[in-house]
Amino acid sequence: FPNQYTEQEAKKLGVVGWVKNTSQGTVTGQVQGPEEKVNKMKSWLSKVGSPSSRIDKTNFSNEKEISKLDFSDFNTRY
Numbered sequence: 917f918p919n920q921y922t923e924q925e926a927k928k929l930g931v932v933g934w935v936k937n938t939s940q941g942t943v944t945g946q947v948q949g950p951e952e953k954v955n956k957m958k959s960w961l962s963k964v965g966s967p968s969s970r971i972d973k974t975n976f977s978n979e980k981e982i983s984k985l986d987f988s989d990f991n992t993r994y
Contacts, residue, residue, distance in 0.1 A: 919943075919992040921966035926990035929953050929960075936993040945993075948985050 922935045922945075931949035938944055947957050962974040 919966070922961070923990055923992060925960050925964075926957060929956050931957050932985055932987040932990050934987065934991055934993050946987075947990075948982065948987060 919935050919937065922943075926933065926935075926947065929949075931947050931953050933946040933948050935943060935945035947954050949957075958974070958976055962971065965971050
């Protein structure tokens with residue numbers, strides 16, 4: 917369950933959202949929170965990840981400022 921590490925890191929950093937493994941062997945998701953915390957999460961996703969992951973590249977898209985969080989927690993979707 918590699919995404920448990922992503923959930924743990926997100927909760928430690930204080931961001932909300934979700935993560936999901938795709939059938940193509942990639943990971944997709946959404947992260948929300950203060951910019952500084954989101955940037956720390958992006959850095960972790962790009963450089964560290966779960967112990968069993970291999971990070972070839974990361975692509976962050978649809979970034980925008982929001983006035984209200986859409987999520988109250990961070991979890992794995994199946």
